[in-house]
Amino acid sequence: MIKRTFPIALLTCIASWCYAGQIEKLADGVLIRLDKPAKNGASQVRLQVISDNIVHVTASPDKEISSTPSIMAVNAAGNHVPWDYKDQADFYTLTTKSLRVDVNKNTGRVTFRHPDGKIILAEEASGGRQFQPENINGKDLYQIQQIFEVNPDAGLYGLGQHQAGLMDYRNEDVDLTQYNSVAVVPFLVSTDKFGILWDNYSVTKFGDPRERQQLNALHLVAADGKPGALSATYTDKKTGQVYLQQKDSVINYEFLEDLHRLPAKFPLEKGKATWEGSLQGDETGDYKFFIQASGYLKIWINGKLQLDKWRESWNPGPSQFKVALKKGVAVPVKIEWIPETTQSFLSVKTLSPTPAAYRNKAVFTSEAGERLDYYFVNGRTMDEVIGGYRHITGKATMMPQWAMGFWQSRERYKTQDEIEKTVATFREKKIPLDNIVLDWSYWKQDEWGSQEFDPARFSDPAGMIDRLHNKYHAQFMISVWPKFYEGISTYKAFDKNNWLYKQNILNRQRDWIGEGYVSTFYDAFNPDARKLFWSFMNEKLFSKGVDAWWLDATEPDILSNASIDSRKKLMDPTAIGPATQYFNTYSVLNARGVYEGQRAAKPDQRVFILTRNAYAGIQRYAAASWSGDIAATFEELARQIPAGLNYTMSGLPYWTTDIGGFFVEDKYDHPDPKGAAKDEWQELNTRWFQYGAFCPLFRSHGQYPYREMFNIAPENSEAYQSMLYYDKLRYRLLPYIYTLSGDTYHHDYTIMRGLPMDFGYDTATLRIADQFMFGPSLLVNPVTTYKSRKRDLYLPKGNGWYDFYTGKYEDGGRRITAAAPLSKIPLYVREGSIIPVGPELQYVAEKKPDTINVFVYAGKDASFALYEDGNTNYDYEKGAYTRIPMEWNEAKKELTIGAREGSFPGMLTTRYFNIIIVDKSHPRSPDQIEGNKSELITYNGIAKTIRAF
Missing domain, CATH: 2.60.120.380 (Jelly Rolls)
Structure with a gap:
């Protein structure tokens, strides 16, 4: 009996080996070769362990998986965390401390599980991947698709900035194609606390892949x-x-x-x-x-x-x-x-209705790639998942502290005198301001791309910038395009090295300036071209004292409103391959050149970039984005909220809009001074300004009418006074906001947060597209309807909520109708919060916050760790920063301000904290410091405990 059983078992084992493929152990994972791959499927699947919570999956129908380096990922190799694998009957199983990953031996299907075996995410039952061969510019590539099975009850977010008004992408379709006002970041995050980072740069569809x-x-x-x-x-x-x-x-x-x-x-x-x-x-x-x-x-x-x-x-x-x-x-x-x-x-x-094959699925379909490539990220919270994205693609750098203040911009300041008079008016009227922005066309009309000021309008740009710095205490940002007019000296410098896209030149395509000029863009995929681009910026602009960069049209928008096929031809080929393959990622390389150039030129000054377009990984190059050339309407304002939330939930924390909207209807251009259009214009700007004060970056910009608050409404008007109030409030909240910025770098935090990030357990929050958290404590409820003086909103369950303006307590887990006079938007503070409120400021660096009002919103335990550093340098990367921990014990009614942690040159060694406790019986407002019962303490870095009074 034994003799008979042995050969049968052996034959079974051999058959299984031949059918199910082979496994090869790698230094950081395993490579699985399938003996019988499905038609148009993968012949091999590779798993690489990046961390306990991150696994990199690549697959290919080829004999070898392409080794072309990733553009988005900087940490694509394993970190040598402990892992193991087992060869089981039907699966190969790879395990880390936090994950179990099964690969079906027959289909190559990958399933991600918790250590206890519970499924987190799985590829579609058959494996869900398709490869369609294609040849582009002589290069063999594949159209690629991957289908994932997802929990139909979980919310799906991220994917960058899209402006169709959608918040939750369950069973929705998203076109991942870069446009003016669309920024693609192919990172999907779920309330099931996982993320998928799709490493592909071509035009991609999320959702139903059928052609529209x-x-x-x-x-x-x-x-x-x-x-x-x-x-x-x-x-x-x-x-x-x-x-x-x-x-x-x-x-x-x-x-x-x-x-x-x-x-x-x-x-x-x-x-x-x-x-x-x-x-x-x-x-x-x-x-x-x-x-x-x-x-x-x-x-x-x-x-x-x-x-x-x-x-x-x-x-x-x-x-x-x-x-x-x-x-x-x-x-x-x-x-x-x-x-x-x-x-x-x-x-x-x-x-037509989505076919069953794609319903309740997450489907990525890309036009071109060398391999199928994605990262699975697990976490205990959505913040941890976003932290995993940054682990792969790079930290979000600290922005200079002044960037957290208010920026004024306009399309456009036409002369040096306009800029200086504008800033002088802000100072005269005591309107807080930190940054003035010079938009495009400061050059001579026929010299776009020269990076030089037109001397007829800007006679002394270096002197202007010096006065902005030293007389007005303002920073100066300037617009720089990757665009060059044919024949100018900078064009010739690129052209002689073949570093320009030439199709637009061959087409003799003229732009919209004057009678039109022929132009094109430089090839940012070429590292030497990037260095040349920066060298012109450095020589002609940075040397004059420019503080920050506005990188416009980085889709790249060589010809607006050309078809996608035409746009590909206009940037084809790039230095590293066909435009079809790399279509979505121009902005990352463009920002990289500026970031690396400035850090080399002046290592002690933080880089700050505002770019119209973005892609995965751009946050590591000190780049923020804005939502493009949007319309000045209430409807467009409402769309900004989910657009911005999905952008920040994609892992890119710094985002802003043109407060008031960029382009206006005719009725606003020259409104009747007594007409309805004037009132509507003022209200639109007021409501947008209120919202903008709680965006990660706070910035006004747009075409005529002029966008300074004193040009929008009279000083004695409710509109003007509201804008001034929120501008001042932004500066008073600076200790809170800058701490959130510090947490964004050091702890991979997200400042502007969709409600599911903090309340994903509350299903009522999953599709709320018009409310959000600003940090851990503030629930922001913008008003986006003309003439509305109240709004319906939801207070998430599991918490009580305090009205910010009055301190009145409200129970959570219910909808309420809140008052919303023109002067205010509903704003609530989460029970169990500590909010530090600083002094009124005219600019961020006006004075050090030696006295801070610490508001404790009681009802639950609370904590906050006040963060400070050198504000404008990179010493924080070397550990030069401080934290002052604050802990509220609800049971004991005690606030403990802990011992200071860390140090940096110039820090305050002695300071004062004014403690104010807010609870159900003691409603108090940050707007009324005087008269609130409080306790002022001196703090010199040694722990102190204060009992409620």
Whole structure:
């Protein structure tokens, strides 16, 4: 019996080995070769242990997995943490202290588990990966797809900055393509406390990977009952004169190349187009509609207004929504478009209900890559997951402390005198300010890219900057584009080394300045080109005292509104490969050159970069982003909130918007001084300013009308006084805000936080897109509707909440209607918080905060560790900083201010803390320090305990 069993067992083992592949142990993980890979699937899968919580997964159908270095990842190699693997019956299992990863021997499917075996995330049952071979510019690449099975009840966030108004990406589709106002960061984070970092640089789709269809993918019926199209009427928007009527089955004027399809008799700048009829689908379910539009657009489907939006004509923006349809049941549709100028854009596309294969999944589909490549990040909290992203891609550097103050910008200050007078007015009117920004076109009209000031308008830029620094105590930021006009000296320096994208030159494409100039961008993928770019910035700008850089158009936006295929051709090839492969990541390399250049030129001055576009890893280059050239509307203000939250939840902590919106409707350009448009303009700016005060960076910018608060509203107005209040409040909260900034570097914290980050256990928070936490303590509730004087909001459960302005206590776990006069937005403090409030300041460095009011919001234990460092240097990287721990013990009613930890040159050795306790019986406000019962203590670094009084 024994003799008979032995050979059978041996044969079984051999068969299993031959069928299920082989495993090779590597220094940092394992390589698994599959003997029978699926069609278009992987032949090998590699797991590399990055940390106890991070595993790097790569897969390929090739004999060898590509070794091309990652652009986003700086820590792609293992850190030699302990790990092990086992060869089990059906799986290879890799384990770390915190993770168990199973790989199915037959399919290569990867499943991530907790040590107890509970599934965290799994690839789709068959493995879920697809490789479609393609050859681009002679390089063999693959179209790549990976499907993950996710918990349908968990929220999904991140993916960068997108402006369709979505917060939670469960069963939603996100186009990961860089545009003006869209910033792609392919990092997905879940309330199940894991993240997926998709290491691919090409145009990518998240969600349903099917190509979006033209409107005629639905059954269309015209207003007269004839099938196949909608009734289209093209009229004059003022007189109603009909230019023509026809039947349209497609509405697709998305890019410059598409505008020729518009009716020749329809003058865009004068016209209005209306499409009417009905539509129906072939199945029952949620049909998706994807809109790209500029001008005024309204869409009604089945009697409901689905979209009502205005966007400046030259910069169309995305929208998307779902409509439930029943198979075979037609519903009425009406689309009304007022395009405004000769270059206005509109496309209306659709998709039928998401197929079952993609529902309740996380699907990444990329156009081009050498391998399938992603990082799985686990954590106990969403902060730990985001910390894992930064472990892979690099720390978010400390910004200079002045960057936490208020910035004033305008499109644009045209002369040196305008800049200095503006800053002087801020100082005269006692409006806090730290940074003045000079936007584009400070050069001679025909010398874009020269990096030189036009001497006719800026006669002494070095002297101007010196006066800004020493007379007005303001910093100076300047706009620098990667764009160069043909024939100027800087163009020639790049051109002689073949470091320019030349297709736009060959096309003789002219821009919009004067009669137009031919231009192109430099190739930031070339390290020597980056060095040359910085050398011009250093020689012509940094040497004059420039403090910070505004890197504009870094998508790169060589030609606005060109199709994606055209945009690829305009930057093809890059120094490291086809533009199709590297399309999304130009901004990272551009920022890298500036960061490395300045750190080499002046190692003791913190770099600060504001870039219009971003990608994974850019935070390590001292780069923040803003939300691009958005429209000045309340609707656009509302969209900024989820856009910014998803951006910061992608791991990039510093973000801002153009307070007031960049481009304005005609009604705001020259409003009647007594008209409704003036009132609406003032209210829009006031509400946006209130929101902006609680963004990581606080910055006003936009086109005419001028954006300084004294140019928006009279000093005695409620609007002006509100903006001034929130500006001053921002500075008073500086000890709190700068501590959050310190935590962002040292502890991978996130300053502006979607509610699921702190209250993911409360399912009511998962899709809230108009509230957020500013640090651990402040619940911010912007007002985004004109004339609203109250707003509905949710107070998350598990906590009580104090009204910031009055100290009144509210129970959590419920919706309330809060007062929202024009002067204030609802603002609440989380029970169990400590908030340090500093003195009023005109600029960050005006005086040291030797006296700080410490507000303790009782009801629960609380803690806060006040952070301070050298503010503008890099000594913090060497450990030169301090923390003063503060602990509130609710049971004992005691506040302990612990012994100071650390030191740095110039720190305050003696200071004063004014302790103010807020509880249900003692409502108190940071706006009313005087008269609040408090205790002032002297602190010299030695621990002290104060009992409640």
